[in-house]
Amino acid sequence: MPAIRLDDLTLGYDRHPAVHHLCGEIAQGSLTAIVGPNGAGKSTLLKGIAGALAPLDGGLTLAKGKRLAYLPQSADLDRSFPIHVYDLVAMGLWGSAGIFGRIGFGAKARIEQAIAAVGLTGFERRPISNLSGGQMQRVLFARLLLQDADIILLDEPFTAIDARTTSDLLALVQRWHGESRTVVAVLHDIETVRRAFPQTLLLARETVAWGATAEVLTPANLLKARQMVEAFDSHAAPCERDAA
Numbered sequence: 001m002p003a004i005r006l007d008d009l010t011l012g013y014d015r016h017p018a019v020h021h022l023c024g025e026i027a028q029g030s031l032t033a034i035v036g037p038n039g040a041g042k043s044t045l046l047k048g049i050a051g052a053l054a055p056l057d058g059g060l061t062l063a064k065g066k067r068l069a070y071l072p073q074s075a076d077l078d079r080s081f082p083i084h085v086y087d088l089v090a091m092g093l094w095g096s097a098g099i100f101g102r103i104g105f106g107a108k109a110r111i112e113q114a115i116a117a118v119g120l121t122g123f124e125r126r127p128i129s130n131l132s133g134g135q136m137q138r139v140l141f142a143r144l145l146l147q148d149a150d151i152i153l154l155d156e157p158f159t160a161i162d163a164r165t166t167s168d169l170l171a172l173v174q175r176w177h178g179e180s181r182t183v184v185a186v187l188h189d190i191e192t193v194r195r196a197f198p199q200t201l202l203l204a205r206e207t208v209a210w211g212a213t214a215e216v217l218t219p220a221n222l223l224k225a226r227q228m229v230e231a232f233d234s235h236a237a238p239c240e241r242d243a244a
């Protein structure tokens with residue numbers, strides 16, 4: 001049973017497809033990068049897998065009984081919300097404690113451990129509005145640590161983040177992979193993908209290539225992806241293949 005299965009999946013907005021006819025499987029415990037040019041539909045696919053966007057057509061199946069965590073692009077987050085680092089990280093326990101659940105002694109230790117694991121001990125009482133972009137991303141990774149999810153979806157987790165923070169957070173991704181969790185991340189840095197992600201889905205409104213990273217990220221495939229996105233007319237509805 002794969003962690004995620006796409007069956008001729010089409011996702012989009014206002015009935016206009018953004019990505020279409022995706023077919024394939026993401027194996028449980030695999031570490032997959034989703035790459036492609038701007039506008040390729042990478043975030044749209046992640047939103048679909050996270051359940052934040054319903055399919056326009058086709059199907060999407062998640063393995064039964066698996067917990068899912070989703071980290072959207074940092075631009076989608078409201079940093080003005082008045083909350084401290086500690087409380088934001090503690091929200092990672094909501095899945096097990098419930099919104100009004102009490103945070104017991106064991107939970108406090110887990111929250112402190114998660115904050116320490118991302119190198120933010122001493123920042124507990126800082127409002128999130130006072131954090132740098134990299135520190136905020138560390139906080140969000142600490143919350144993910146507590147969520148203890150089987151399937152972890154990350155949308156551009158290392159964008160606009162310095163090399164040190166990227167390498168620390170990448171180590172957490174590797175740790176999750178070592179714990180046999182399924183991790184899927186949208187990434188722009190091809191070198192990071194080649195180095196750290198065994199599987200890659202190259203997207204350009206549809207699948208260009210999907211499989212072992214070295215076989216997917218060829219110059220020919222990357223060129224093809226760019227050309228396909230440039231040629232895509234987002235107002236062309238309905239989909240030509242559906243009409244055939």
Ligand SMILES: Nc1ncnc2c1ncn2[C@@H]1O[C@H](COP(=O)(O)OP(=O)(O)OP(=O)(O)O)[C@@H](O)[C@H]1O
Nearest residue numbers: 013014018036037038039040041042043044045234
């Ligand atoms: N909320 C929305 N409403 C309407 N159209 C949208 C919405 N979000 C994205 N789109 C459109 O869907 C297409 C795919 O966008 P998406 O954000 O999934 O691409 P992406 O590959 O993640 O791009 P990037 O690398 O720039 O983040 C784009 O044409 C975009 O304009």
